[in-house]
Amino acid sequence: METADGRRRDSIDVVNRRLTWDEANLQLTEAQKNATMKVDEPKTPYIRYNPTTDQVVDMSKGQ
Numbered sequence: 001m002e003t004a005d006g007r008r009r010d011s012i013d014v015v016n017r018r019l020t021w022d023e024a025n026l027q028l029t030e031a032q033k034n035a036t037m038k039v040d041e042p043k044t045p046y047i048r049y050n051p052t053t054d055q056v057v058d059m060s061k062g063q
């Protein structure tokens with residue numbers, strides 16, 4: 001569908017769309033923030049691999 005000036009209607013809808021912020025939620029989030037943030041992440045697993053034997057090296061042997 002086209003308008004009187006020849007532009008497609010769906011392109012006008014895209015132009016008229018705007019970003020809206022939830023101001024009340026942003027204020028609530030800012031109010032609930034702590035001074036510090038603790039990040040709970042597990043230790044990164046490390047697997048020793050020997051490419052010459054194409055095997056995983058046993059970590060319990062104390063290497």
